[in-house]
Amino acid sequence: MTNAERKKLSIIVFSGDFDKLTAAFTLATGAAAVDYDVHLFFTFWGLDAIKQKRGRAFIGKDWLTRLFGFFMGGTAVAPVSRLNFFGASGKIFRALMRKNNVATLEELIDAAKELNVNMYACEMAMHILGLQKKDFIKEVKDVLGVATFLNISEGGRTLFI
Amino acid sequence: MTNAERKKLSIIVFSGDFDKLTAAFTLATGAAAVDYDVHLFFTFWGLDAIKQKRGRAFIGKDWLTRLFGFFMGGTAVAPVSRLNFFGASGKIFRALMRKNNVATLEELIDAAKELNVNMYACEMAMHILGLQKKDFIKEVKDVLGVATFLNISEGGRTLFI
């Protein structure tokens, strides 16, 4: 089967919320497992999911972007979009996922890497947040603008999460 | 017109917010009314919309999932995604909808049933939240994984709400 014939799923990963990231990576790995070409375009808070350092870290070019980076905090402390209970909800979710044998977010991200899910970082959001390509995990293939992403994802479905 | 020729709209209903559920069901019923095949895939907080018991209820397999179920609370107490004012906003919205002769969320859900909108529950989210098929309204046709949903929704547009 040539590349042109493969089904395609693209996701603009805007959110940095624990539950939405879990949804994005569940869709991405589920699609890749049934042989879709999958393209994830990380932007704004979503960039948190592909940072090299998991957990809180002062990353960025100046104090303002570093402060923002600290508060974004990485997947280990990503808040839940609802009923967050000052962070407790993420821990409850993780406990429920482990107990019920559902893959955790970090396991899903690792699975995405192994399934060759394509990951890109949004150029404009990196400018705003003062991030550089070296701040991200090595699986992030490229830094893209909107036009290039639209071109790559053309001919398939695109979700905004 | 055969099924293969019908237009298709699919929505991944992730949110349990009153306003987003209203948007999802407005799109679903609007599309079904002009003869689209409509597929709703409920996951995470969105599962709240298809629970049999409307309003707060302790549903789930153990105390932790039951507690979560209680806080999710069903469509009758679903929060608004913005300006929630501790729940008052949902009531204001309902009042505005009634006053301006716009269908309320419950009316939209009932319309979706009558228009044969297809409803599915997400297997993984049910595992996490400890929910079973019997907890949902009978119009929920099936419990699906991501791969099956992607297959059903292929060839049409898919939204993530």
Place this chain on the structure above:
Amino acid sequence: MTNAERKKLSIIVFSGDFDKLTAAFTLATGAAAVDYDVHLFFTFWGLDAIKQKRGRAFIGKDWLTRLFGFFMGGTAVAPVSRLNFFGASGKIFRALMRKNNVATLEELIDAAKELNVNMYACEMAMHILGLQKKDFIKEVKDVLGVATFLNISEGGRTLFI
């Protein structure tokens, strides 16, 4: 190239959050710049982005809708979906955008007008919120229901933001 052959991107702009509106208009202008037909369908909180009066204003048919309009507040005071810090976050974002030479939200909206991005307002949400066509900027071409929007956006990708 005829209209039928042009690529198409449609966005249902539901959110009124500063960061999500920025994402929506970045996608819209980026797509229009590479010759896509772009259709923006503003609904619920998203209607805030196309109001004539920027900043807080009491707009609407009665006190309840006017009060809601006041709290929605327009793009100048639009909250950020996360880490809002009682409004400070929007200001920080603006500062970061200016400092790093990224277009601000208002500049993006102006660019969308110049690039002939099509803008529509959702009829139902206008009914709920007591808004009329005259409350919006003149670039808003039409007031549409769901069925008409689905028809206009058919054959291209549609995002829900």
